[in-house]
Amino acid sequence: MTKESANVPQHIAIIMDGNGRWAKKRHQPRFMGHRAGVKAVENIVKHCAELGVGVLSLFAFSSENWRRPSKEVSLLMELFALSLKQQAKRLHKNNIRLQIIGDLSKFSDSLQKQIKQAEQLTADNTGLIINIAANYGGRWDITQAVQKVAEKVTAGELQAEDITEDMIGAELTTASIPEPDLFIRTGGEERVSNFLLWQMAYTEFYFSETLWPDFDSQQLDNAISSFNDRERRFGKTSEQIQQDS
Ligand code: IPE
Ligand code: IPE
Ligand code: MG
Numbered sequence: 001m002t003k004e005s006a007n008v009p010q011h012i013a014i015i016m017d018g019n020g021r022w023a024k025k026r027h028q029p030r031f032m033g034h035r036a037g038v039k040a041v042e043n044i045v046k047h048c049a050e051l052g053v054g055v056l057s058l059f060a061f062s063s064e065n066w067r068r069p070s071k072e073v074s075l076l077m078e079l080f081a082l083s084l085k086q087q088a089k090r091l092h093k094n095n096i097r098l099q100i101i102g103d104l105s106k107f108s109d110s111l112q113k114q115i116k117q118a119e120q121l122t123a124d125n126t127g128l129i130i131n132i133a134a135n136y137g138g139r140w141d142i143t144q145a146v147q148k149v150a151e152k153v154t155a156g157e158l159q160a161e162d163i164t165e166d167m168i169g170a171e172l173t174t175a176s177i178p179e180p181d182l183f184i185r186t187g188g189e190e191r192v193s194n195f196l197l198w199q200m201a202y203t204e205f206y207f208s209e210t211l212w213p214d215f216d217s218q219q220l221d222n223a224i225s226s227f228n229d230r231e232r233r234f235g236k237t238s239e240q241i242q243q244d245s
Helices: 019-025 030-051 070-093 109-122 138-154 165-169 217-228 238-244
Strands: 011-015 055-062 097-101 129-136 182-185 204-207
Touching: 019 030, 030 055, 030 070, 030 217, 055 070, 070 097, 070 109, 097 109, 129 138, 138 165, 182 217, 204 217
Parallel strands: 011 055, 011 182, 055 129, 097 129, 182 204
Antiparallel strands: none
């Protein structure tokens, strides 16, 4: 597929699942799967940039992943910090902008600082936006957005009955980016696991059996080609959509 191809989704959101099982199949510790997963991220980022995708959202750590054994959690934090350190300059060189969404207050001070630095370094880049969800939960995002809107009500700036969907959307962590067009989950599970709940109201879903470390550019092309075979109706009839196009 080339940059000129007709329907490259503007925003692709991915749950990168299956690292642990990938490692288990090889009789390796789960952490090796996470390490291999970072390599897959590099490939997919490169391919998205080549295709001209606007935004790539990647679920790296959910608000529920703290429930894992503490050793795995701390190894994941170390890997996150290491990858940021190794990749920030390279992303910058490639005109890629990095954004991290989630409740970052739960991370160590040094990791928070590193995140800020990587975001600032790449803030003015105009190419692909990589949106990493870390300690992210869709319900958390909606809750913090509603709290901000409620503060305006408390301050007397807004009446409760005047609250609109757009006002809530504008307070979500993803306010500056379009909603996902295509959602991909690897690893065979078919659920959203508290990812971008509000934002995926009309996203097309694609599930792959492939474990994340094995997900490559060919498989991304397959997902995009499935996306291109769909008719997005947004509540309208098929006839209306054909008339409009
Ligand atoms: C996804 O892979 C990565 C993270 C949640 C950090 P998993 O670690 O969930 O892998 P499986 O599902 O156990 O195979
Ligand atoms: C979802 O994967 C979160 C990430 C990929 C970061 P999980 O593997 O944690 O999801 P569940 O718990 O199986 O639904
Ligand atoms: Mg999993």
